[in-house]
Amino acid sequence: MIQKKLESAAQAVADMKDGATLLVGGFGGSGLPSHLVAALVEQGAKELTVVSNNIGAVSDGVAALISNDQVKKIICSFPVGPHENDLIERLQKGTIELEISPQGTLAERIRAGGAGVPAFYTPTAVGTELGEGKETREFNGRVHVLEQAITGDYAFIKGHRADRWGNIVYRKTQRNFNPVMATAATVTIAEVSQIVEVGELDPENIVTPSIYVHRLVLVEQGQEGKVLVNE
Template identity: 80%
Template structure:
């Protein structure tokens, strides 16, 4: 049975523990669950492994977690940006491990995690530094790398609209890494602009079904934020 709880973003992330693996949606600032990230900086969970396309700005992206010394490892495609110097400094000091993954491979590793596929072969990054040390195999006379699926303890995602069960609709480019990350985490938390009753969303527009969404936080009035928990 679905139990509805009405809580803030802070309470939605309150049970995150040190050492967790966190998937953070978004492509640049588009579809970035910045309120959840901000709540986590206040929560203070440390030693995190963070998976995201890019590190973002220090105020609202993964960079905020880096500045707050909460990150042990980052898996991303685009680690550069206006605050990349903080990441570089921490890497040089041995405080953060960085794994750079080609963008398409990153998306597919997360998708595979959600689909229950443990690993797959891809020609992307073969014969480059990113492919060094990885298992290889030749298919159709072309070298392929073995890439392993990514799964998270938590996923922070952003959507435009949800019903109270957690079916999600995205606004245009919000539909980037968010849908695949929703499927690949043990607990998926979505921040949304609007929550409506079940049946008010056209089923044909639903991208992420409620079975993948465990908690909802409404943004426009945090005092009315809703958290949905699947029991």
């Protein structure tokens, strides 16, 4: 993988089209690629399908995209929070669709998508509203529902350090949905705090290999993010 060019942070999301499916990493505010989300709010792509563990605050995270009328569907495990009234109003108007997936199931759907597994069975949600209408099958005397894998056109992830090829190390709870989302998108864009030379990262600490990372956004405090585009 060869470094091609150094551009503004906004360029990292400039080619996103209306109707794209976007995976957004993070668990609450931990590991949330907030600079990339903010850049997409400015870019303005609409009719997005967004996959995220939770929606976030009104002014941050996926909630900012919802408030800016950029989202047509949200797939998440935790839709409640400060933004809840805004989301409910849009659901009532029919301007947005909500699909709730249990947290572990959501993670596995994304992991399966990255691994090329189209679907899998799980006992989670059997006998609940979340399992209604889904195919079921019994294994070892227990009923399971069939869940479809999730893939995206783009993934926004956040890491701590990366080298210039895009190998990524995470800091503590940044390692939540980010690693699996990196594998499940056509284009993965990573927001990191530091970029080092190739060879400076301990290979044993690299969680996301560079093969999954297409663009690196360096976010430095008090400075506009810069992006390294790898092709």
